[in-house]
Each structure stands twice: as structure tokens, then as C-alpha cells.
Amino acid sequence: KTTKMGQQQGSxxxxxxxxxxxxxxxxxxxxxxxxxxxIIARSQEAIVQKHGKDWCKSESATLSTCIxxxxxxxxxxxxxxxxxxxxxxxxPCGKQIMDHAVCWENSHMNYLFNVADQHCxxxxxxxxxxxxxNNQDGAKCFFLEGKIHYCSSKKVLGLK
Numbered sequence: 001k002t003t004k005m006g007q008q009q010g011s012x013x014x015x016x017x018x019x020x021x022x023x024x025x026x027x028x029x030x031x032x033x034x035x036x037x038x039i040i041a042r043s044q045e046a047i048v049q050k051h052g053k054d055w056c057k058s059e060s061a062t063l064s065t066c067i068x069x070x071x072x073x074x075x076x077x078x079x080x081x082x083x084x085x086x087x088x089x090x091x092p093c094g095k096q097i098m099d100h101a102v103c104w105e106n107s108h109m110n111y112l113f114n115v116a117d118q119h120c121x122x123x124x125x126x127x128x129x130x131x132x133x134n135n136q137d138g139a140k141c142f143f144l145e146g147k148i149h150y151c152s153s154k155k156v157l158g159l160k
Contacts, residue, residue, distance in 0.1 A: 023142040033143070036150040043153035047111055056103040063100045066093040112152045120151035 020030045067077065070092040080091040081101070088094040116124060127148055130141035138145065154160070 019142075023139055025143055029143045033146055036146065036153070039157065039159070040149060040153045043156040044108070046156055047108060051107075051111060052104075055107040056100055059096070059100040059103045063093065063096040066096045112149065112156075115155050116148050116152040119155045120148050123148040123151045 016030055016034055019025065019033070025033070066072075072093060076092070077097060080088050080094055080097050083091065085098075088098055091097075123144070127141055127144040130144050131138065134140040
């Protein structure tokens with residue numbers, strides 16, 4: 001059985017090792033990306049704390065109503081979220097859970113993109129140049145895309 005992150009249970013695989021293989025990253029790039037992780041995670045928490053309550057209000061309300069009507073427990077919701085994306089829609093409130101998750105993800109990404117647009121032009125230009133040089137193959141520019149994310153995360157946290 002594999003979990004959502006694609007890891008076999010019982011054998012821990014370093015997700016960064018998988019990413020390194022998949023995107024053909026150098027040791028130095030992997031080390032740099034590892035160093036970004038805590039800052040990216042902290043910025044995500046900060047964004048959610050500050051803006052989460054304003055996001056997806058109608059989706060939240062619809063989901064809450066469905067949960068109440070179906071008397072779902074947090075465990076039921078967790079189980080639905082961990083299930084295969086094709087299967088989630090067959091679960092009670094599956095559509096509402098998906099709508100909320102998609103809205104939340106989009107709100108979060110839009111927020112980061114707006115921050116990046118204002119503060120990370122150098123990183124964005126490097127990523128665009130990479131895409132142009134590699135026939136728009138995002139996989140070849142994964143590290144530079146990560147740099148944009150790291151830049152916007154630092155800005156969110158007020159770091160230099």
C-alpha cells in the first residue's frame with residue numbers, strides 16, 4: 001500500500017532523493033533545496049494564518065454543511081483526502097472536499113505568484129529563460145522554479 005506521497009509504508013524513502021532523480025538535480029542543488037524547505041514550510045504556515053480565513057468561504061460553508069448532514073468525523077475526511085483522486089468523488093462529501101482543496105491550493109499559489117511577481121523578477125526571468133532554452137520543458141527547469149518559490153517564501157516571512 002502506498003501513501004499519498006507515493007512512499008511504500010515501512011520503507012522510508014527520502015522524497016528529495018526521488019526529486020533529485022526525477023529532475024536530474026546535482027548534489028549542490030539538492031542540498032540547496034533541502035535548506036529551503038524549513039523557510040518554505042514556515043511561509044506556508046504564515047500565509048495560512050494571515051489569509052486562510054478569507055479564502056474559500058463558500059467552499060468551506062458547503063463542506064461544513066455536508067459534513068454535518070453526513071455526520072462525518074475528522075477521520076472520515078482524512079480517509080477521503082488520502083484516497084485516490086478518482087475515488088474521492090465516490091466518498092460522502094468527496095466533491096465538497098475536492099472543491100475546497102482545489103480552491104485552497106489555488107488561493108495559496110495565487111498568493112505566492114503575486115508575491116513573486118512583485119519581488120522575485122530575477123528568479124522569474126531565470127526560470128523563463130530556462131524554459132525558452134529547453135523547449136518549455138518545466139522538468140528541466142525544476143530547480144529554478146523552486147528558487148522562485150523560495151524567494152517568495154522569504155518575502156512572505158520578511159527575510160532578505
